[in-house]
């Protein structure tokens with residue numbers, strides 16, 4: 001997606017094919033997440049949409065709607081805020097990937113190359129279903 005037009009069309013198509021109305025607010029929300037290399041919180045998305053004057057409650061509702069339609073994934077990474085990211089077309093519906101969280105600055109990175117083997121997620125009899133894998137450490141900037 002290089003040109004702005006393309007990402008606009010891509011977002012509209014993505015929203016429509018999920019069975020939602022492609023409102024300007026939803027398109028703008030999806031474009032912000034598409035342009036981000038890491039998952040974003042509701043506050044971060046709202047900041048980036050500030051000049052469009054979409055109210056924060058609408059943005060939150062749109063994020064939640066897009067999660068319900070499997071366009072976005074919502075992750076809880078241990079700091080009591082949800083982070084939202086687009087589910088890649090290539091991913092299976094409920095596929096997830098680990099995230100790296102910097103303990104100093106709180107930056108979040110996707111670790112999409114890390115694949116979890118079925119065995120490792122069923123290693124414990126106490127474990128029914130892994131919802132989130134979070135790795136913590138120091139990022140490049142903070143090391």
Ligand SMILES: [Zn+2]
Nearest residue numbers: 102105139142
């Ligand atoms: Zn850091």
Ligand SMILES: [Zn+2]
Nearest residue numbers: 039085110111
């Ligand atoms: Zn991610």
